Amino acid sequence: MQYQSFREYVQGAAKIGIGVGVISILARWVTGNTIFASPEALVKYGIFGGIGYALMGAIALMSFGWLGKRVRKELAEGQTIGDFFQVKLHRLGYWMMIAILLIISIEGMFVQGMAAGVLTNILFGIPISIGMLCFFLCCVLYVGFGGIVLIHRLAFVQVIFMFTAAILLPLYFFIERGVEHVYQGIRLYHPYLLVLNNHEGLFFIVTGLLIGFGQVFIDQASWQRLYMIEEKKIVPTFLLSGLIWATVPLAFSSLIMIVIFTGGFHNIYSLLYDLIRKIDTVFLLVLFVLCSFGAIISAFGAGLHSMISLIVGNVYPYFNPGADEKQKMRMGYMIAIVIGVLSFALTYYFTPTLLELLLFFGIIYAALIVPVLAIVLYKGKTDNFVPLSALIGMASGYASWYKVGNLDAVWVSMMVSSLLVMMHLGSKLLKKQLGNH
Template structure:
C-alpha cells in the first residue's frame, strides 16, 4: 500500500468513527442550549478533557516545535508556560461568569449586556476575524501534516479534514464535540509522549546536543534576546486568546458551577506538558541540520518521518489529526454559535424560535467550514506567524474583559477606543510600519528598527488598550449594575421554560 493510500485509509477510518459518534448523540440535541453549551451539566473529567482537546491544537503539535526551531530552548519553554498560564488565569473569570451570567451561551452575550452597542458590534467583528484566522491555522495544519508525512496534496488534506469535522459538528453541535473530545484527548495524551522517546532512541541526545552547539549554539542559550522576548510575550498572546475565545466561554457555561475552578486548573497544568514533549522534536532538526521542504511549520512531521519510519508516521498522523479535529470542531461550533446567537438572533431575526436557530446554526457551521477552506487554500503564512498576528487582536481585549467582569465602573468609551487604537497600532508594529494582512501588504509609515517586530505588536496593542481603558475609567467612571445580567438570566430562563425560545 502506497503512503498516500495509507494516509487516506487512516483518515477515513477515524473520520467514520467521529461521524458515527456524532450520529449516536445527535438525538440528545433538542434545543439551542444543547447545541451551544451541551446542557450545562459537564463534570470535571469530561470538562478537563474537552478543554485539553480544544487547547491541544494543530499549533501545539506543529507550532510548538516551530517555536523551538526558531527560538531554541526558550521557544519551547515560552510556548508551554504561556498556554498553561492562560488557562489557569481564565479559571477565576469563568467562576465569576457563572455567577453573573448563568444563562449565557457565548462571549457575545457578555459584551452585549455589559457594554454598549458600538462595543458589542466591534467585538463581534474582531471575534469573527479572529475565529476565522484560528480556523485557518487548523486547516493549514491538516494540509501540512498529510503532505509532509504521506505526500498527500496539501489541498486534498485540507478539504478532507474540514469536511469530516464539519459533518459531525453539524449533526450534534456541542454534544457531538464533547463526546468526541474525550476520546480524542485520551488518544492525544497516550501518543504525544511516545514520540520524543522514540525519536531520541535513533537520534542520540548527546549527538543532538553537540550538533546544536556546533550548528546553532544560540538556540541553547537561556539569555538570547529573541528567545527572552518570545518567553515574555507569548503568555500575553495566549492569555488574550483564551479570554477572547468563545470555545472557552462555552465551556465555562457548560460546566457545573462547583467544578469550574478545579476543571480549568487541571486542564491548564496538563496542557503544559504537551508542547514541551512535541517541542523537543525541533532540536533534532536543528542539531542534525535536517532539511525542511515544507518550511518551519513542518519540522515535527519531518523529524518523525525521518526517525520513526512508516509506523511512526502513521501513529503521528493519528495524534495530530485528533488534535486538529478536536480544535476545529470546537471552533466551528463556536463560530456558528456567535453567528446564530449574536448576529442572527440579535440583529437579523430577534423573534426567531429555537428550531429556526438550530437550523441556522447548522447551516452557518457549513458556511464557516467553506470559508476555512477558502482562506487556507493559498497557505499564506507559517503557523507560528499566524498565531502572533492574531495575538495583536487578543491582547487588546484582555483589559476590557477583565475590567468588565470585575469592575462596575469601567467606561465603555475607553474600552472601544483602546481596542481600536491598540489593534491598529499593534498591526502596524507587527508589520514594521505596514498592514501585513496575509495576502495584502499596505505600506503606511516608516518605523524605527527598535519599535517594529512581530512580537512587539501584541505588546503595543495590550499597553494602549490598558492605558485607554484604565485611564478613561479613572477620569470618567461609568456605573454598571451587575444585577442586570442576573435579571436577564431570569428572563431568559423563564422564556425557555415557557417554550418561547
C-alpha cells in the same frame, strides 16, 4: 444527531464536572499550533521558544479559571461570551466586540485548516488545497450536525491519542538515539538553541504570555466550556487543564531535536517531513498521525461550534426575533457550511507559517486583555469607549508592525489599549470623587 433545542446543541443536557471539563478544554487547546508552531518557536528562539510557548497557554488557562468564576457569579445561566457582552455592554460596544469575535474565529479555523493541509501533504503527498478541502468537509459534517455531544466524544479519543504520542514518541527517540548523543549534535550544529542569555528568546516568553492571555480570555469555545462546567469546579478545572497542557508543546518541541541534531534544515516544513521519515515504526507513525489529525479536527470543531453558537444565539435573533428552535438549528447548519467554504478560501490563497500567524494575530489578542478584564470586573454596563480602546490598540499595533516587527507590535497594541482604558476609568473615578465633594 437529534437535539430538542438549540441550547442543548450548544451546551448539552447537563453540567459537566472536572474530568470531562479538563478533557474538553485540552481537546480545544491542543491544536495544530501546539504540534507545529511550538517546534517552530524552539527553532527560531532557542530553548526559550519551546518554554515560552508552553507557558503562554498554561498560565493563561489557569488564570482564566478565576476570571470565569467572576463571570459565572455575574451571569450564571449564559451560554456564550456574546450573552455576557449583551449584559455588560451598550449596543454599539456590543457590536464592536461581536465583530472582533467573528474575525478571531475565522483566524482560528484558518490556522487549523493550514495545519491540516500541510500535514496531508507531508504524509500522503496530496496537494495542500485538496487536503484542506477534505478536512473542511469532514469538520462541517461532524460539527454542524453533531453538536457538543459529538465534540465531547471525539475529545476523549483525541486526548488519549495525544498523551500516548506525547509520552511514547520522545521516549522512543531519546532511548534509540541516546540523550547525550542528541545533546552533542545540537551543540555542534545548532549551539544557538542552548544559549541561556538569549534576549530575543526571553522577549518571546513575555510577549507570548500577553498573546496567551488575550487568546484564552476572548476565546468563544473556552467561554462555552466555562458555562458548561459546574460553578464550584470552574477554578480547579482550568487550573488542572493549564498544568497538563504545558507538557504537550514541550513534548513536541523535544521531537524536533531528534531531527536537527544531525545537521541543518531548510524550513519548518522540511523539519516536519524529516521527523515523519525518522518514525520508522508503523505503530508510532499511526499514533502520530492520529494524534495530529485528532488535535486539528478537535480544535477546528470547537471553534466552528462556538462560532455557530455565537451567530445563532447572539446575532440571528436581531434579524429574526421570532425564530423557533427548528429555525435556529437550520440556521446553524447553514452557517457551518458557509464558514467551512470561507475558511477553505482563505487557506487556499494565504500560506504563512503557523508561528507567523500566531504573532500577527497576537496584536489583536494583546489589545483585548485589559478591555476584557475591564468589561468583566466593572460593575454595571461598560462604556462604549472600552471596546473602542481595543480597536484603537489593534490599529496602533498593525500601524507599527512594519517598522518594529511582530513582537514589538504586540506590545504597542497592548500598551495603547491598556492606557486608554485606564485613562477612561480613571477619569470616571475622578469625576465621581469630585461629584461627591
